[in-house]
Structure formats: C-alpha cells, structure tokens
C-alpha cells in the first residue's frame with residue numbers, strides 16, 4: 001500500500017513531462033516488486049489509464065539489484081523532498097471511528113488534492129471538502145484518534161490547519 005508514499009515519490013511534473021517513464025516511480029515500484037515478502041504486489045494509485053498501463057509491466061521487470069536500489073535512494077535524496085512515514089496521512093483509517101464523526105482520512109485527502117493536484121484540478125479537493133457533512137472544525141481534541149493510529153500524526157493539530165486553509169478559500 002502507498003508504494004509511492006501518497007504521490008511524493010515521483011519527479012516534479014515539469015521534469016517527467018518529457019519522459020516516457022518517471023524513473024522514481026518505476027524504481028519505487030520495482031523496489032517493492034523485488035521484495036519477495038510482498039505479495040501480491042504494490043498497489044499504487046494512478047491518475048488515469050495511461051499511467052496504469054505504464055506501471056503494469058514493472059511487475060515483469062527483473063529483481064532490483066542492491067546497486068540499483070542504492071541508486072534509487074540517491075535519486076530520491078537528490079529530489080530534496082521531505083518524506084517519511086508519519087509525515088502525511090496515508091489514509092489507512094486506523095484512527096477511525098471518531099466520536100465526533102470526523103473522518104480525518106477523507107479530510108486530509110481533500111487537502112492533498114487541493115495542495116498537490118495541478119492548478120486546473122485543485123477545485124476537486126475544495127469540492128470534496130465542502131461536500132463533507134462533518135468537517136475538520138468538529139474535532140473536539142479528545143485525542144482518542146492519537147491512541148489508535150500508528151503513524152504518530154498529530155491529527156487534531158492537522159485538522160486545525162485544514163480548517164484555516166479551507167476557510168481562506
């Protein structure tokens with residue numbers, strides 16, 4: 001699940017536009033496929049059929065060598081993106097249910113869409129957030145979700161940020 005770390009493990013749009021394949025995406029998926037303990041395989045989200053079709057053959061690529069894995073790590077490091085487990089919500093849902101009915105994974109999904117989608121699609125995040133009956137401001141900071149979720153995200157604080165961002169739109 002989330003082999004591309006919620007969309008962080010990819011080249012910036014302008015760099016990959018001219019490439020047949022994003023080497024970071026290909027490498028990251030191959031890294032997972034090469035791990036014999038992972039079955040049946042990685043489960044990346046794809047924006048559209050074309051990307052999905054590009055990803056499928058990665059399952060048949062030869063196992064990644066240690067040197068290739070090291071090169072991949074270096075390439076990811078050179079992107080200077082901050083990514084680590086617990087940095088963003090990966091929508092595992094372990095924090096649920098919330099006594100106030102706050103569905104944090106969907107709220108954070110709306111924020112991700114607004115922040116990371118191309119300019120012409122950002123409105124989808126805003127619309128998703130506006131469509132939610134119970135929004136981030138319903139959080140009463142009881143912190144029950146913190147005891148259940150494994151990634152160490154400070155959900156109540158993150159929800160406050162969501163409230164501010166969407167209130168300003």
Ligand code: SF4
Pocket residue numbers: 097098099100101102104138139140141142143144145146155156
């Ligand atoms: S802290 Fe907020 S989001 Fe978490 S369980 Fe309590 S009310 Fe729900």
